Amino acid sequence: MNESVIQQVRTRNPLIHNLTNEVVMNFTANGLLAFGGSPIMAKAEEEAGEMASIADGVLINIGTSTLTELPAMKLAGKAANKKGVPVVLDPVGIGATSFRKDVVKQLLQEVQFTAIKGNAGEMAKLVDIPWEVKGVESVGDGDGKEIAAKVSEMYRTTAVVTGETDFICNEGNVIQNTTGHRYLEKITGAGCLLGSILTACLTTEAPIEDQAFAAVYFYGLAAEYAAAQGHVHGSGSFLPAFIDALSRSVDQLNGV
Amino acid sequence: MNESVIQQVRTRNPLIHNLTNEVVMNFTANGLLAFGGSPIMAKAEEEAGEMASIADGVLINIGTSTLTELPAMKLAGKAANKKGVPVVLDPVGIGATSFRKDVVKQLLQEVQFTAIKGNAGEMAKLVDIPWEVKGVESVGDGDGKEIAAKVSEMYRTTAVVTGETDFICNEGNVIQNTTGHRYLEKITGAGCLLGSILTACLTTEAPIEDQAFAAVYFYGLAAEYAAAQGHVHGSGSFLPAFIDALSRSVDQLNGV
Amino acid sequence: MNESVIQQVRTRNPLIHNLTNEVVMNFTANGLLAFGGSPIMAKAEEEAGEMASIADGVLINIGTSTLTELPAMKLAGKAANKKGVPVVLDPVGIGATSFRKDVVKQLLQEVQFTAIKGNAGEMAKLVDIPWEVKGVESVGDGDGKEIAAKVSEMYRTTAVVTGETDFICNEGNVIQNTTGHRYLEKITGAGCLLGSILTACLTTEAPIEDQAFAAVYFYGLAAEYAAAQGHVHGSGSFLPAFIDALSRSVDQLNGV
Numbered sequence: 001m002n003e004s005v006i007q008q009v010r011t012r013n014p015l016i017h018n019l020t021n022e023v024v025m026n027f028t029a030n031g032l033l034a035f036g037g038s039p040i041m042a043k044a045e046e047e048a049g050e051m052a053s054i055a056d057g058v059l060i061n062i063g064t065s066t067l068t069e070l071p072a073m074k075l076a077g078k079a080a081n082k083k084g085v086p087v088v089l090d091p092v093g094i095g096a097t098s099f100r101k102d103v104v105k106q107l108l109q110e111v112q113f114t115a116i117k118g119n120a121g122e123m124a125k126l127v128d129i130p131w132e133v134k135g136v137e138s139v140g141d142g143d144g145k146e147i148a149a150k151v152s153e154m155y156r157t158t159a160v161v162t163g164e165t166d167f168i169c170n171e172g173n174v175i176q177n178t179t180g181h182r183y184l185e186k187i188t189g190a191g192c193l194l195g196s197i198l199t200a201c202l203t204t205e206a207p208i209e210d211q212a213f214a215a216v217y218f219y220g221l222a223a224e225y226a227a228a229q230g231h232v233h234g235s236g237s238f239l240p241a242f243i244d245a246l247s248r249s250v251d252q253l254n255g256v
Numbered sequence: 257m258n259e260s261v262i263q264q265v266r267t268r269n270p271l272i273h274n275l276t277n278e279v280v281m282n283f284t285a286n287g288l289l290a291f292g293g294s295p296i297m298a299k300a301e302e303e304a305g306e307m308a309s310i311a312d313g314v315l316i317n318i319g320t321s322t323l324t325e326l327p328a329m330k331l332a333g334k335a336a337n338k339k340g341v342p343v344v345l346d347p348v349g350i351g352a353t354s355f356r357k358d359v360v361k362q363l364l365q366e367v368q369f370t371a372i373k374g375n376a377g378e379m380a381k382l383v384d385i386p387w388e389v390k391g392v393e394s395v396g397d398g399d400g401k402e403i404a405a406k407v408s409e410m411y412r413t414t415a416v417v418t419g420e421t422d423f424i425c426n427e428g429n430v431i432q433n434t435t436g437h438r439y440l441e442k443i444t445g446a447g448c449l450l451g452s453i454l455t456a457c458l459t460t461e462a463p464i465e466d467q468a469f470a471a472v473y474f475y476g477l478a479a480e481y482a483a484a485q486g487h488v489h490g491s492g493s494f495l496p497a498f499i500d501a502l503s504r505s506v507d508q509l510n511g512v
Numbered sequence: 513m514n515e516s517v518i519q520q521v522r523t524r525n526p527l528i529h530n531l532t533n534e535v536v537m538n539f540t541a542n543g544l545l546a547f548g549g550s551p552i553m554a555k556a557e558e559e560a561g562e563m564a565s566i567a568d569g570v571l572i573n574i575g576t577s578t579l580t581e582l583p584a585m586k587l588a589g590k591a592a593n594k595k596g597v598p599v600v601l602d603p604v605g606i607g608a609t610s611f612r613k614d615v616v617k618q619l620l621q622e623v624q625f626t627a628i629k630g631n632a633g634e635m636a637k638l639v640d641i642p643w644e645v646k647g648v649e650s651v652g653d654g655d656g657k658e659i660a661a662k663v664s665e666m667y668r669t670t671a672v673v674t675g676e677t678d679f680i681c682n683e684g685n686v687i688q689n690t691t692g693h694r695y696l697e698k699i700t701g702a703g704c705l706l707g708s709i710l711t712a713c714l715t716t717e718a719p720i721e722d723q724a725f726a727a728v729y730f731y732g733l734a735a736e737y738a739a740a741q742g743h744v745h746g747s748g749s750f751l752p753a754f755i756d757a758l759s760r761s762v763d764q765l766n767g768v
Contacts, residue, residue: 023281023297025535029700034747039700040608041535044578047611054608066300068324068580096296096310099303186503188285188295231487231743235290236499243748247698279537279553322556324580352552352566355559442759444541444551487743491546492755 003250005214008204010036014056016199017080019043019073021063021092024189027239031193034246037200048072052079057199060111061192062103063092070103077111086114086202090195094118095125108155114202115212116151117160117195123147127154145174158208160198162191166216170209177213179220181227186235187242194219197246218253222246225253259506261470264460266292270312272455273336275299275329277319277348280445283495287449290502293456304328308335313455316367317448318359319348326359333367342370342458346451350374351381364411370458371468372407373416373451379403383410401430414464416454418447422472426465433469435476437483442491443498450475453502474509478502481509515762517726520716522548526568528711529592531555531585533575533604536701539751543705546758549712560584564591569711572623573704574615575604582615589623598626598714602707606630607637620667626714627724628663629672629707635659639666657686670720672710674703678728682721689725691732693739698747699754706731709758730765734758737765 015038020028029039042051045068052058058080060073080087089111091104104126116126124131127150144161148169151159161167166177184190194215201215202208225248226232226241245253271294276284285295298307301324308314314336316329336343345367347360360382372382380387383406400417404425407415417423422433440446450471457471458464478501482488485497501509527550532540541551554563557580564570570592572585592599601623603616616638628638636643639662656673660681663671673679678689696702706727713727714720734757738744741753757765 021297022278022534023285026282026538026700029535030698030747030751033698033700040605041533041576042605042609043576044611046579047609050609050611064297064299066324067302068578093296093298097298097303097306099300099306186286186289188282188289234500234503235286236496236502239286239499240496240748240752243751244746246748247746277553278534279541282538320553320555322580323558349552349554353554353559353562355556355562442542442545444538444545490756490759491542492752492758495542495755496752 001217001250002206002210002214005201005204005206005211006218006250009200012203013038014200014203015040015054016196017042017052017055017058017076018196019048019076020059020061020192020196021065023064024192027189028193028196030243031246032196032200034243035197035200037196039196043069043072045072045075049075049079052076053083055085056203057085058087059090059196059199060087060107061090061092061195062100063192065103070106073107074110077107081112086199087111088195088199088202089113089116090192091116091118091122091126092192094122095131101125113155113157115158115160115198116155117162117198119162119191120144120147123151123159123161126151148174158212160212160216162194162216168209168212168216170212173209175209175213177216177220179217179224181220181223183227183235183238184223187239218250221250221253222248257473257506258462258466258470261457261460261462261467262474262506265456268459269294270456270459271296271310272452273298273308273311273314273332274452275304275332276315276317276448276452277321279319280448283445284449284452286499287502288452288456290499291453291456293452295452299325299328301328301331305331305335308332309339311341312459313341314343315346315452315455316343316363317346317348317451318356319448321359326362329363330366333363337368342455343367344451344455344458345369345372346448347372347374347378347382348448350378351387357381369411369413371414371416371454372411373418373454375418375447376400376403379407379415379417382407404430414468416468416472418450418472424465424468424472426468429465431465431469433472433476435473435480437476437479439483439491439494440479443495474506477506477509478504513729513762514718514722514726517713517716517718517723518730518762521712524715525550526712526715527552527566528708529554529564529567529570529588530708531560531588532571532573532704533577535576536704539701540705540708542755543758544708544712546755547709547712549708551708555581555584557583557587561587561591564588565595567597568715569597570599571602571708571711572599572619573602573604573707574612575704577615582618585619586622589619593624598711599623600707600711600714601625601628602704603628603630603634603638604704606634607643613637625667625669627670627672627710628667629674629710631703632656632659632673632675635663635671635673638663660686670724672724672728674706674728680721680724680728682724685721687721687725689728689732691729691736693732693735695739695747695750696735699751730762733762733765734760
């Protein structure tokens with residue numbers, strides 16, 4: 001893992017504009033702050049583009065989108081493209097309703113995403129690979145590698161497929177990550193916060209596969225470290241321990 | 257208490273569509289996940305009905321409703337009625353403003369609720385029994401049993417009146433519950449999360465009074481267990497301990 | 513410090529109507545509950561004024577405002593003015609976009625604020641003193657005392673400028689506070705919750721400079737106390753400890 005990615009985030013404190021869902025806003029902001037980024041959140045159509053133009057990166061997460069938020073998302077994404085800063089898409093629950101699929105389609109038409117991150121079910125939906133979905137969770141088994149490769153190719157982007165094994169695909173090369181902990185499935189917004197941390201990592205100077213791998217590897221490592229703390233007895237006590245862990249160095253998380 | 261209700265939730269992980277207020281979305285999702293349910297949240301009018309039609313149960317909580325959210329609530333409630341899955345109403349703060357009373361009136365006209373849950377002040381307002389209310393909190397004393405019976409009769413539903421003693425009324429029979437802890441009054445959304453957990457319990461196979469009693473009994477027991485932990489020194493440290501407790505078995509909570 | 517301000521809040525449990533941003537609603541409600549206030553939150557234009565008219569104080573925080581929320585904010589502020597209860601403005605991130613500046617301008621034209629609270633960058637923007645701003649954070653150095661004095665004079669209000677040293681100005685007199693802890697910068701909404709606690713303190717009977725000083729002094733002291741707990745290892749574990757601390761007495765926080 002390219003540790004300089006994490007170190008650069010802590011030195012630069014990149015300003016990440018999070019257009020994300022109401023369920024996870026607080027958790028996203030606290031997690032990104034702990035990791036070393038600076039969160040801003042602005043959904044008003046009147047300011048989303050201007051806010052994106054002062055940001056170092058933009059995250060668009062459609063978790064609880066309404067039609068009124070879509071113009072702000074487009075403006076922020078376009079502003080990021082114009083400024084040349086990374087913009088990440090998290091197509092939360094795209095398999096659940098036709099509305100979400102339409103929202104994502106519109107975003108993909110107007111914004112060039114630096115990376116797209118989702119679980120296997122969501123990413124499969126983007127490239128019309130059959131997949132079993134339950135609500136906003138992905139429950140099926142399948143070839144995450146193939147899905148990552150197809151999303152990367154079809155949308156000319158870096159694809160990050162999360163799961164027990166994460167698959168990252170950039171320009172045909174697929175790398176895997178196996179850090180993580182089952183508690184992440186028991187706290188809402190674990191995937192959403194990863195999207196914000198991925199965006200922060202993409203603002204550094206390093207090959208994009210190093211940036212994406214550093215994000216998912218570090219995130220899973222922090223979860224393993226937090227879950228191993230003696231006072232963690234469930235997802236409730238895991239959560240503050242995980243936020244603490246996100247502020248640690250890789251050496252600390254590895255017990256070095 | 258019918259433990260199979262709790263066990264069924266953990267085996268089936270029912271998908272609960274929560275149309276709930278912005279203040280408590282994150283806490284509701286994390287609490288429901290810990291308990292064993294799967295939360296989804298979608299307020300866009302364009303998808304609320306479709307989301308409800310894939311859900312195992314629907315919760316409608318008017319805590320911070322605006323007029324723009326009302327159509328989505330109606331669509332989700334009607335979809336639940338059509339599919340034959342439980343739908344629960346939490347009329348948060350109905351006594352505080354005429355707007356809230358009107359929102360609830362419209363919902364009650366268009367949706368047949370499986371259960372209605374609220375504190376004594378809120379439930380009293382539904383059946384025009386005088387009651388002292390302070391903001392969204394209920395502060396008066398009164399006959400919770402009578403209120404539960406009237407709400408159940410008037411709206412042909414299972415009524416759950418929460419308080420130091422909880423009263424559940426179904427088809428004329430009233431049962432009481434006394435588990436609970438005063439910390440629940442010091443964390444926002446304690447009642448709102450109970451609404452979501454009640455909805456999850458209503459998706460099981462058991463008599464409805466068993467389902468409702470299991471929900472309020474287990475919830476209060478988990479609060480007592482969490483409050484008794486040695487590292488809990490206030491509502492702040494109570495909260496993660498409570499989330500942990502919601503994932504325990506009844507035997508564990510009883511120290512068996 | 514005038515301890516009776518804190519004691520009065522705990523005795524009266526003032527009802528505070530928080531028109532605040534989605535990121536911090538849950539944290540604000542839990543923090544205010546721990547401190548001794550009673551939070552209500554209602555953003556619908558149809559009820560914001562009515563809710564304010566039953567409240568003991570109103571907080572208006574523009575953190576994630578949209579144009580649709582502005583009428584509710586104006587109605588709530590005017591209702592507070594009419595009723596004669598305190599109303600506080602928190603101009604979050606006013607320096608970031610022209611939209612926020614316009615929103616604040618409209619609020620200042622229609623509502624007479626009892627107090628305005630913000631970091632140095634935000635407060636400087638209100639009186640056109642140059643200041644370096646990064647997103648919604650204030651990063652420059654400067655004369656907080658001068659800024660507090662100018663805001664107080666220009667808007668005939670009590671100005672509270674937060675930072676490593678806080679400056680409170682009322683009718684030309686400036687007082688300073690130095691309690692606090694760096695963890696407050698690592699949890700989102702630390703400033704927003706202070707706005708709500710300040711509003712609660714303004715509902716008591718005491719000179720306004722005593723009320724404002726009690727709020728910022730107590731808040732910083734609680735942070736110092738929480739950060740000193742042995743089990744606090746980062747911003748994640750600090751947060752529940754801080755909520756616990758907000759419910760303590762001044763003597764307890766001072767280790768008396």
